[in-house]
Amino acid sequence: MFELLGIPPQALFGQLLLGLINGAFYALLSLGLAVIFGLLNVINFAHGAQYMMGAFGAWMALNYLGVPFWGALVLSPLIVAIIGMIIERTLLRRLYHLDHLYGLLLTFGLALIIEGLFRRQYGASGLPYDNPLPGGTNLGFMFLPNYRAFIVVASLVVCLLVWFMIERTKLGSYLRAATERPDLVQAFGIDVPRMITLTYGFGVGLAALAGVLAAPAYQVSPTMGSNLIIVVFAVVVIGGMGSILGAIVTGFGLGVVEGLTKVFYPEASSTVIFVIMAIVLMVKPAGLFGTAK
Amino acid sequence: MLDRTSAPLLEVKNLHGHYGESHVLHGMSFDVYPGEVVTLLGRNGAGKTTTMRAIMGLLRKRSGSIRYEGTETVGLQPNKIARLGIAICPEERGIFSSLSVRENLLLPPVVLPGGLTVDEIHELFPRLEERRNSQGTKLSGGEQQMLAIARILRTGAKLLLLDEPSEGLAPVIVQHIGEIIKTLKQRGFTVLLVEQNFHFASTIADRHYVVEHGRVVDMVENDKIAENAARLEALLGV
Numbered sequence: 001m002f003e004l005l006g007i008p009p010q011a012l013f014g015q016l017l018l019g020l021i022n023g024a025f026y027a028l029l030s031l032g033l034a035v036i037f038g039l040l041n042v043i044n045f046a047h048g049a050q051y052m053m054g055a056f057g058a059w060m061a062l063n064y065l066g067v068p069f070w071g072a073l074v075l076s077p078l079i080v081a082i083i084g085m086i087i088e089r090t091l092l093r094r095l096y097h098l099d100h101l102y103g104l105l106l107t108f109g110l111a112l113i114i115e116g117l118f119r120r121q122y123g124a125s126g127l128p129y130d131n132p133l134p135g136g137t138n139l140g141f142m143f144l145p146n147y148r149a150f151i152v153v154a155s156l157v158v159c160l161l162v163w164f165m166i167e168r169t170k171l172g173s174y175l176r177a178a179t180e181r182p183d184l185v186q187a188f189g190i191d192v193p194r195m196i197t198l199t200y201g202f203g204v205g206l207a208a209l210a211g212v213l214a215a216p217a218y219q220v221s222p223t224m225g226s227n228l229i230i231v232v233f234a235v236v237v238i239g240g241m242g243s244i245l246g247a248i249v250t251g252f253g254l255g256v257v258e259g260l261t262k263v264f265y266p267e268a269s270s271t272v273i274f275v276i277m278a279i280v281l282m283v284k285p286a287g288l289f290g291t292a293k
Numbered sequence: 294m295l296d297r298t299s300a301p302l303l304e305v306k307n308l309h310g311h312y313g314e315s316h317v318l319h320g321m322s323f324d325v326y327p328g329e330v331v332t333l334l335g336r337n338g339a340g341k342t343t344t345m346r347a348i349m350g351l352l353r354k355r356s357g358s359i360r361y362e363g364t365e366t367v368g369l370q371p372n373k374i375a376r377l378g379i380a381i382c383p384e385e386r387g388i389f390s391s392l393s394v395r396e397n398l399l400l401p402p403v404v405l406p407g408g409l410t411v412d413e414i415h416e417l418f419p420r421l422e423e424r425r426n427s428q429g430t431k432l433s434g435g436e437q438q439m440l441a442i443a444r445i446l447r448t449g450a451k452l453l454l455l456d457e458p459s460e461g462l463a464p465v466i467v468q469h470i471g472e473i474i475k476t477l478k479q480r481g482f483t484v485l486l487v488e489q490n491f492h493f494a495s496t497i498a499d500r501h502y503v504v505e506h507g508r509v510v511d512m513v514e515n516d517k518i519a520e521n522a523a524r525l526e527a528l529l530g531v
């Protein structure tokens with residue numbers, strides 16, 4: 001077998017795949033954050049908790065209702081999205097006339113409450129969730145587990161569908177226009193408050209979908225969201241707050257960068273994203289794909 | 294021609310409006326009849342744009358009465374008011390930069406039957422068809438103004454609120470917009486126009502309301518404009 005800079009290919013491709021999987025979650029989560037921030041101007045700090053709720057939704061569906069993974073993949077995001085919409089209607093809506101900071105504080109508080117409730121009920125150690133796609137394929141240079149491949153493909157497909165919907169459809173043109181001038185869009189006869197509720201639900205649903213995808217790959221635990229969300233916020237800052245394409249490209253890209261760092265300089269693997277964030281903030285404060293507002 | 298024997302299309306009575314703490318409209322009252330082109334004339338800061346925003350529901354703090362086809366709209370959300378058949382072309386034009394020209398044109402939903410088709414709109418504004426794939430804000434000022442007017446013609450709205458469509462445009466383009474407004478009138482649209490350009494207004498309007506300090510202080514029929522010229526000039530400071 002060939003070697004690259006003294007690294008065996010199994011290790012390289014193994015880390016590359018792990019990087020892609022992490023990237024798949026970064027992309028889905030930062031995409032939801034971008035959609036929400038674009039229209040609501042709310043930095044949704046509850047995103048990690050909503051991702052965790054998605055994973056728990058899948059676990060509960062299986063253990064309480066006997067709904068298998070594939071059913072939970074639809075059911076859990078839907079239910080978490082509905083909970084999100086209730087939060088928007090009852091809480092977030094009251095804060096739109098205030099500074100961004102209030103929305104951030106509210107969602108941060110919600111994240112703590114939601115995590116606390118799940119920790120009280122289910123403990124902090126994590127619950128197992130069976131792999132719905134066991135087995136894998138030997139590609140020669142590496143072994144590719146089926147479910148891991150599924151995560152990457154599913155995330156890519158969902159991200160591209162969302163991008164298409166926002167950038168290329170009539171519905172997306174309403175969303176883009178309302179992101180710029182919600183008052184004027186409403187004066188054209190569109191029910192913008194309802195659109196805001198649905199958009200928040202959609203972004204939250206994306207987080208929950210990522211959570212369901214994560215359930216078989218990681219353990220289902222109350223803290224799974226808070227571990228991930230800090231990195232995701234760094235991804236969003238690098239990509240550019242509110243940029244749809246930026247969220248997708250930087251999500252996958254930084255996952256891969258992180259994976260490669262693990263191969264070539266493991267000591268930096270947990271900080272590399274934050275180093276990149278610092279550099280991007282210095283050179284292009286609005287992010288790689290962002291435009292200054 | 295004009296039918297002022299029937300009920301007014303728009304009836305504004307004792308309209309008050311606030312921006313935060315400041316009281317901007319102090320009892321505006323005026324009517325617009327179906328098929329008319331009516332202007333609100335007045336100096337900067339007289340409350341003309343605020344009146345438009347109040348009619349559209351964009352000014353939340355408003356009281357008094359605004360009736361459209363007999364329906365009271367004070368208290369309705371802007372999207373509900375739009376669905377009654379009122380559409381606005383705002384002063385700053387409000388072209389969306391993240392939308393193409395075509396997306397901008399097709400953005401406002403059709404609220405009532407009887408609007409212009411896209412083909413009819415392209416006949417009136419051929420430039421918009423040529424530039425349909427450009428980013429909305431890449432258009433020239435005149436083209437953006439055309440687009441801002443064009444996109445509200447599709448919706449079936451009968452009352453068009455045009456806020457200073459001549460502002461900042463070259464004379465030849467202002468003249469073109471004047472022609473467009475005359476065409477719209479022939480097609481049966483009713484237009485409420487805010488203008489500071491009195492001479493432009495006098496070429497297209499049926500009547501003029503003079504606004505000062507948030508209330509209507511005078512009304513002049515366009516065909517009596519010559520005999521009132523001195524008084525209007527004093528009021529408008531032109």
